Amino acid sequence: xxxxxxxxxxxxxxxxxxxxxxxxxxxxxxxxxxxxxxxxxxxxxxxxxxxxxxxxxxxxxxxxxxxxxxxxxxxxxxxxxxxxxxxxxxxxxxxxxxxxxxxxxxxxxxxxxxxxxxxxxxxxxxxxxxxxxxxxxxxxxxxxxxxxxxxxxxxxxxxxxxxxxxxxxxxxxxxxxxxxxxxxxxxxxxxxxxxxxxxxxxxxxxxxxxxxxxxxxxxxxxxxxxxxxxxxxxxxxxxxxxxxxxxxxxxxxxxxxxxxxxxxxxxxxxxxxxxxxxxxxxxxxxxxxxxxxxxxxxxxxxxxxxxxxxxxxxxxxxxxxxxxxxxxxxxxxxxxxxxxxxxxxxxxxxxxxxxxxxxxxxxxxxxxxxxxxxxxxxxxxxxxxxxxxxxxxxxxxxxxxxxxxxxxxxxxxxxxxxxxxxxxxxxxxxxxxxxxxxxxxxxxxxxxxxxxxxxxxxxxxxxxxxxxxxxxxxxxxxxxxxxxxxxxxxxxxxxxxxxxxxxxxxxxxxxxxxxxxxxxxxxxxxxxxxxxxxxxxxxxxxxxxxxxxxxxxxxxxxxxxxxxxxxxxxxxxxxxxxx
Numbered sequence: 001x002x003x004x005x006x007x008x009x010x011x012x013x014x015x016x017x018x019x020x021x022x023x024x025x026x027x028x029x030x031x032x033x034x035x036x037x038x039x040x041x042x043x044x045x046x047x048x049x050x051x052x053x054x055x056x057x058x059x060x061x062x063x064x065x066x067x068x069x070x071x072x073x074x075x076x077x078x079x080x081x082x083x084x085x086x087x088x089x090x091x092x093x094x095x096x097x098x099x100x101x102x103x104x105x106x107x108x109x110x111x112x113x114x115x116x117x118x119x120x121x122x123x124x125x126x127x128x129x130x131x132x133x134x135x136x137x138x139x140x141x142x143x144x145x146x147x148x149x150x151x152x153x154x155x156x157x158x159x160x161x162x163x164x165x166x167x168x169x170x171x172x173x174x175x176x177x178x179x180x181x182x183x184x185x186x187x188x189x190x191x192x193x194x195x196x197x198x199x200x201x202x203x204x205x206x207x208x209x210x211x212x213x214x215x216x217x218x219x220x221x222x223x224x225x226x227x228x229x230x231x232x233x234x235x236x237x238x239x240x241x242x243x244x245x246x247x248x249x250x251x252x253x254x255x256x257x258x259x260x261x262x263x264x265x266x267x268x269x270x271x272x273x274x275x276x277x278x279x280x281x282x283x284x285x286x287x288x289x290x291x292x293x294x295x296x297x298x299x300x301x302x303x304x305x306x307x308x309x310x311x312x313x314x315x316x317x318x319x320x321x322x323x324x325x326x327x328x329x330x331x332x333x334x335x336x337x338x339x340x341x342x343x344x345x346x347x348x349x350x351x352x353x354x355x356x357x358x359x360x361x362x363x364x365x366x367x368x369x370x371x372x373x374x375x376x377x378x379x380x381x382x383x384x385x386x387x388x389x390x391x392x393x394x395x396x397x398x399x400x401x402x403x404x405x406x407x408x409x410x411x412x413x414x415x416x417x418x419x420x421x422x423x424x425x426x427x428x429x430x431x432x433x434x435x436x437x438x439x440x441x442x443x444x445x446x447x448x449x450x451x452x453x454x455x456x457x458x459x460x461x462x463x464x465x466x467x468x469x470x471x472x473x474x475x476x477x478x479x480x481x482x483x484x485x486x487x488x489x490x491x492x493x494x495x496x497x498x499x500x501x502x503x504x505x506x507x508x509x510x511x512x513x514x515x516x517x518x519x520x521x522x523x524x525x526x527x528x529x530x531x532x533x534x535x536x537x538x539x540x541x542x543x544x545x546x547x548x549x550x551x552x553x554x555x556x557x558x559x560x561x562x563x564x565x566x567x568x569x570x571x572x573x574x575x576x577x578x579x
Contacts (some may be wrong), residue, residue: 293401
């Protein structure tokens with residue numbers, strides 16, 4: 001279905017209207033509305049296989065009696081040359097004209113810029129520049145009100161963060177956005193959708209290099225034979241919120257004093273406000289030999305889309321021998337996932353009557369089974385049920401796949417480290433994880449490489465127009481999709497408060513959740529906040545494994561993710577804390 005129905009056309013003046021991506025089916029309506037020409041400013045293929053090509057649209061336009069011009073402009077590349085070419089088209093094409101790109105932002109910038117007065121290119125512009133064309137999200141009155149309230153608002157935000165925060169001047173030009181979101185995972189898409197539901201006229205760009213989007217919480221189920229892997233992936237183009245601009249590129253760095261994001265292809269993108277949520281990466285390189293043997297020799301991981309089915313295959317094939325499950329040092333995505341893989345495999349082996357022939361071992365670099373003490377007793381019941389051996393302070397450092405030898409560094413009570421080789425028939429590896437290099441090496445990072453934020457407001461501690469959420473932010477909560485679901489609301493409300501010069505009221509309580517799949521059909525739903533405080537959503541004993549929570553995990557949560565969180569629907573998301 002087209003996103004560029006007549007209700008989404010924005011008339012700039014009597015000569016031109018702009019819109020987002022049009023379809024072949026839209027052309028007849030464009031002609032019927034009185035337009036005489038169409039200008040396409042979106043490069044072919046930018047939106048993937050679902051984007052209509054310019055040739056196809058040109059044929060439809062000619063059939064409808066319209067003129068058609070193709071003037072592609074990359075995001076962040078609204079140059080003087082492109083603007084001059086656009087104005088030349090406007091002078092020669094019969095009007096009125098409908099110009100389109102993905103969201104209409106580039107078309108607006110091409111038409112609105114007065115090339116004769118533009119002297120500073122976006123790549124070198126300073127933070128003190130003025131926005132040549134005011135964003136649609138902010139009216140003149142709002143802008144004046146925000147300026148008048150800036151001092152008091154800064155004071156409020158300083159108090160919330162516990163320290164003085166210099167307010168970075170907003171730099172705006174034709175290639176800049178109201179908000180730039182770094183990362184198109186659950187956090188980036190979810191917060192963008194929530195912001196656009198609150199203020200639909202915001203100009204938001206999402207920078208995300210991958211053309212596939214994954215529902216990662218289900219990969220544990222895939223590895224346990226309880227979920228189809230193809231149900232965990234969709235095209236990024238299909239889940240980017242309507243009204244947002246998708247920049248398919250890799251980030252290389254930040255210049256927060258100039259309000260710039262640097263892309264790996266050399267482009268720079270400007271912003272008024274920035275949201276940093278690129279997630280964290282799997283640091284396979286920290287385990288010697290692992291990358292050469294992943295997906296073969298009995299070595300697998302539910303932390304990768306292509307490997308989770310292999311986990312299930314290995315589980316089905318194993319009739320006897322030794323199965324090792326590992327957990328690296330924290331932080332990692334979903335701290336309960338390493339042991340969830342063990343429980344589901346053990347449950348299958350027990351049902352098949354072969355568990356007594358398999359030696360199961362869980363090697364954790366940590367000192368406890370689970371970080372929230374209230375959930376350790378019910379988990380230990382399942383450890384005993386499956387006759388699993390727990391080895392703490394044991395960190396996987398090397399794998400010899402062909403020889404099926406895993407090497408661990410094991411620390412004793414005195415802190416002494418020894419290397420131990422262990423044979424295996426099946427090895428499920430949870431990789432070490434780290435912040436992306438472009439964040440770790442940037443001015444935004446704390447000493448650990450994560451985006452440094454006030455954990456309650458999720459605002460950066462040194463740059464007032466920057467917020468962060470998800471796995472890459474420094475807040476000491478568990479790194480789960482459930483945490484993101486709550487953080488989205490905090491960031492959306494506080495970011496807009498900062499934009500409007502209002503005091504912050506949304507406070508994050510550290511909520512996170514881990515649905516611990518202790519067997520096929522039962523889940524312990526661990527919900528907790530900062531300091532391990534229990535934050536159950538439902539009035540039931542949270543330490544009891546329940547069939548209801550399995551249904552939540554397999555049926556309800558995926559639906560809430562795709563149809564709720566990624567679309568800005570904020571069900572059961574309010575923080576338990578208030579300022």
